Amino acid sequence: MAAITATTMRKVVAFTLSVSVDLLLFYASGFAVFHSVFGHFTRVWLSAALRWLALIGVSLLTLGVPKALLIRFITAHSLLPAVFETGTNALYREESECGQLGDVRCWLMFSGASLAAALFWEITIPDTDEDPTGKEKKQKARVLFMRVVRLYRPDYLLMLGGLVFLSLAVICEMFIPFYTGRVIDILGSNYQQNDFLSALLFMGLYSLGSSVSAGCRGGLLLCVINSCTCRIKVMLFEALTKQEIGFFETIKTGEITSRLFKDTTLVGKTVGLNVNVLLRTFLKTMGMIYLMMNLSWKLTFLVLMETPITSLLQNIYDTHFQRLSLAMQGSLALANEAANEVVSGIRVVRSFNTEKHEARHYDSRLMDTHELKTQRSTVRAVYLLARRLTGLAMQVFVLYYGRLFIQSGQITMGNLVSFILYQSNLGTSIRTLTYVFGDMLNSVGAAGKVFEYLDRKALVSTDGKLKPDQLRGHISFRNLNFAYPANPNKTVLQDFSVELKPGQITALVGPSGEGKSTCVSLLERFYEPQDGEILLDGEPLKSYDHCFLHKKISVVNQEPVLFSGTIRQNIEYGLKGCSLDEIKEAAMKVNAHNFIMQLEKGYDTEVGEGGGQLSKSERQRIAIARALIRRPLVLILDEITSSLDAENENKIQQSLSSIPNQTLLVIAHRLKTIENADQIVVVSGGKVKERGTHRELMDMKGSYYKLREELFTEGNSPQ
Numbered sequence: 001m002a003a004i005t006a007t008t009m010r011k012v013v014a015f016t017l018s019v020s021v022d023l024l025l026f027y028a029s030g031f032a033v034f035h036s037v038f039g040h041f042t043r044v045w046l047s048a049a050l051r052w053l054a055l056i057g058v059s060l061l062t063l064g065v066p067k068a069l070l071i072r073f074i075t076a077h078s079l080l081p082a083v084f085e086t087g088t089n090a091l092y093r094e095e096s097e098c099g100q101l102g103d104v105r106c107w108l109m110f111s112g113a114s115l116a117a118a119l120f121w122e123i124t125i126p127d128t129d130e131d132p133t134g135k136e137k138k139q140k141a142r143v144l145f146m147r148v149v150r151l152y153r154p155d156y157l158l159m160l161g162g163l164v165f166l167s168l169a170v171i172c173e174m175f176i177p178f179y180t181g182r183v184i185d186i187l188g189s190n191y192q193q194n195d196f197l198s199a200l201l202f203m204g205l206y207s208l209g210s211s212v213s214a215g216c217r218g219g220l221l222l223c224v225i226n227s228c229t230c231r232i233k234v235m236l237f238e239a240l241t242k243q244e245i246g247f248f249e250t251i252k253t254g255e256i257t258s259r260l261f262k263d264t265t266l267v268g269k270t271v272g273l274n275v276n277v278l279l280r281t282f283l284k285t286m287g288m289i290y291l292m293m294n295l296s297w298k299l300t301f302l303v304l305m306e307t308p309i310t311s312l313l314q315n316i317y318d319t320h321f322q323r324l325s326l327a328m329q330g331s332l333a334l335a336n337e338a339a340n341e342v343v344s345g346i347r348v349v350r351s352f353n354t355e356k357h358e359a360r361h362y363d364s365r366l367m368d369t370h371e372l373k374t375q376r377s378t379v380r381a382v383y384l385l386a387r388r389l390t391g392l393a394m395q396v397f398v399l400y401y402g403r404l405f406i407q408s409g410q411i412t413m414g415n416l417v418s419f420i421l422y423q424s425n426l427g428t429s430i431r432t433l434t435y436v437f438g439d440m441l442n443s444v445g446a447a448g449k450v451f452e453y454l455d456r457k458a459l460v461s462t463d464g465k466l467k468p469d470q471l472r473g474h475i476s477f478r479n480l481n482f483a484y485p486a487n488p489n490k491t492v493l494q495d496f497s498v499e500l501k502p503g504q505i506t507a508l509v510g511p512s513g514e515g516k517s518t519c520v521s522l523l524e525r526f527y528e529p530q531d532g533e534i535l536l537d538g539e540p541l542k543s544y545d546h547c548f549l550h551k552k553i554s555v556v557n558q559e560p561v562l563f564s565g566t567i568r569q570n571i572e573y574g575l576k577g578c579s580l581d582e583i584k585e586a587a588m589k590v591n592a593h594n595f596i597m598q599l600e601k602g603y604d605t606e607v608g609e610g611g612g613q614l615s616k617s618e619r620q621r622i623a624i625a626r627a628l629i630r631r632p633l634v635l636i637l638d639e640i641t642s643s644l645d646a647e648n649e650n651k652i653q654q655s656l657s658s659i660p661n662q663t664l665l666v667i668a669h670r671l672k673t674i675e676n677a678d679q680i681v682v683v684s685g686g687k688v689k690e691r692g693t694h695r696e697l698m699d700m701k702g703s704y705y706k707l708r709e710e711l712f713t714e715g716n717s718p719q
């Protein structure tokens with residue numbers, strides 16, 4: 001407490017001392033005697049230097065080494081009168097009222113302007129000493145921005161048209177307040193019909209020009225934005241589909257979809273919308289400042305003093321608003337996740353009678369969002385209040401000085417009206433500039449995330465080129481060691497070696513979770529093993545062409561996945577130009593033709609989302625038909641029999657065993673189904689525990705034998 005009081009006291013002393021010293025020097029420099037000794041400009045600049053030295057000295061003595069912001073304020077405060085005076089004289093060949101100094105109103109005005117300038121400096125130019133990464137960040141943002149601009153290349157012509165209309169709209173818009181003031185002047189003084197009509201005509205023409213150009217600008221630029229956004233989305237989608245499976249397991253689906261939907265839209269906006277607004281507002285601001293200077297340069301200076309304060313307010317507001325918006329998005333995503341989970345698992349919710357619990361859970365998540373929304377609205381309300389107050393204060397100043405200038409004949413009433421109209425537009429423009437600049441940095445951030453995915457090279461490469469005319473289908477797993485990317489510390493396969501011979505059936509059996517399906521994933525090249533390799537006809541799997549390989553190797557998984565569309569589309573999935581006869585032949589092999597023909601639209605029946613309108617067995621048979629129609633050289637069936645009844649299982653087994661020279665890999669729990677396999681491999685703890693034919697393994701009385709015994713005693717008769 002005592003420390004706080006001492007610090008406060010020191011600050012009060014420093015402030016009082018500084019104001020006294022500064023005012024003393026400020027008044028002293030106005031004395032006529034100094035004027036006669038040094039001349040006008042020498043006196044002004046000497047006073048500036050003395051005040052700077054004195055203020056820095058006082059700060060050093062009372063507060064220690066002053067902070068950067070304070071030094072900036074002192075510098076601006078000391079030098080501004082001299083700069084202002086010199087500038088006024090150079091531009092208008094006259095001495096300003098403030099040039100005489102010694103006027104406390106001038107002192108206050110310059111203090112306000114200096115504070116504003118120092119704050120503006122603080123916001124716009126980060127201290128590179130304090131923030132060494134600032135420069136790097138800016139450089140990165142610039143590179144990203146240019147990359148986004150290049151994405152617009154196909155639409156450059158449309159964009160150019162949009163920019164031409166943008167400039168026209170701004171130019172026309174700028175003259176409307178000017179002619180409004182002119183009409184007031186004509187009405188107020190001795191009325192001249194011709195002048196009045198011509199002013200009205202010009203006003204009408206400029207309004208029309210501005211509206212037409214603004215419409216064309218908006219239309220053209222929206223076209224550009226839409227086409228670019230669409231292009232980026234497709235590019236990103238393509239890049240995503242090329243990523244390895246591990247990528248999708250380590251990154252949340254929400255993050256991927258957010259980049260695909262939200263960030264791409266933001267990137268599209270970056271150039272199209274923000275640059276449009278930025279350019280338009282910048283041109284308008286410059287034009288307005290020019291016209292305002294012509295109406296009254298003194299009032300313009302006064303109005304411009306508001307700029308840094310507005311920017312500071314906007315900056316503070318944007319920071320808080322964005323922070324809360326981000327938190328709100330996260331909390332909304334959690335609430336949506338809770339709702340989605342319940343909707344998709346509604347059967348479980350109903351059977352466990354947890355409707356009320358889930359409703360409360362959803363409510364609590366929504367309350368978090370609600371709280372954040374309230375905070376965000378409060379921040380906005382405070383910001384709007386502060387902004388209105390600043391604007392109001394400036395309007396009062398302009399009216400006060402405007403009245404003085406009208407009285408002294410420096411400005412007409414119409415000019416003041418035009419000026420006030422420009423002033424309110426200028427405030428909006430400056431706020432827009434600050435906002436758009438921040439928003440553009442945001443969009444560039446989003447672009448960074450999009451490019452990160454676009455540039456990402458899949459860890460499992462698909463660059464293989466090998467496409468031999470003849471392939472036997474001999475697969476060798478050689479000393480594989482593998483851990484999933486999502487769980488790199490757990491080795492799933494250890495020194496795993498197995499041969500799959502052409503024309504033979506190999507069965508992988510073993511307890512659950514021991515690594516059987518992992519072999520299939522590696523064979524499909526979903527992942528890259530950390531050690532060892534998989535060879536197809538003696539060549540590493542990765543050297544084969546991606547398309548070629550997946551035509552030769554087909555997989556039917558435990559959980560068959562169908563896509564919305566017809567049965568026909570699902571069977572011929574990924575193949576071009578399949579005839580209906582081929583589709584029917586594949587369906588017959590898996591005993592699916594009969595049930596398909598009983599459906600109202602036969603092969604053109606829609607299967608619904610994820611094949612939801614079919615039973616699990618029907619889905620499974622269509623999935624097998626989808627694999628068989630490709631006539632694969634290597635067919636992998638991962639636990640497909642669990643959802644098939646005995647009749648379908650027999651039929652499918654007959655069909656599969658009648659395909660000559662096919663390498664068949666079967667993973668099965670129902671050991672009956674694999675008794676006829678040429679080779680049975682027992683997998684345990686990611687290693688090959690036993691291998692041999694059914695007879696050999698039964699005679700060994702090892703793991704395979706035990707497995708059958710267990711299944712038998714559990715009532716799951718292997719026979």
Ligand SMILES: Nc1ncnc2c1ncn2[C@@H]1O[C@H](COP(=O)(O)OP(=O)(O)OP(=O)(O)O)[C@@H](O)[C@H]1O
Pocket residue numbers: 249484485486487492511512513514515516517518519
């Ligand atoms: N995508 C994954 N990411 C991380 N770990 C995984 C992944 N898939 C499987 N695992 C783990 O790898 C181990 C082997 O799984 P795998 O699916 O190969 O077993 P499985 O023998 O086929 O079992 P099941 O007979 O039940 O299908 C398990 O411990 C499992 O938890």
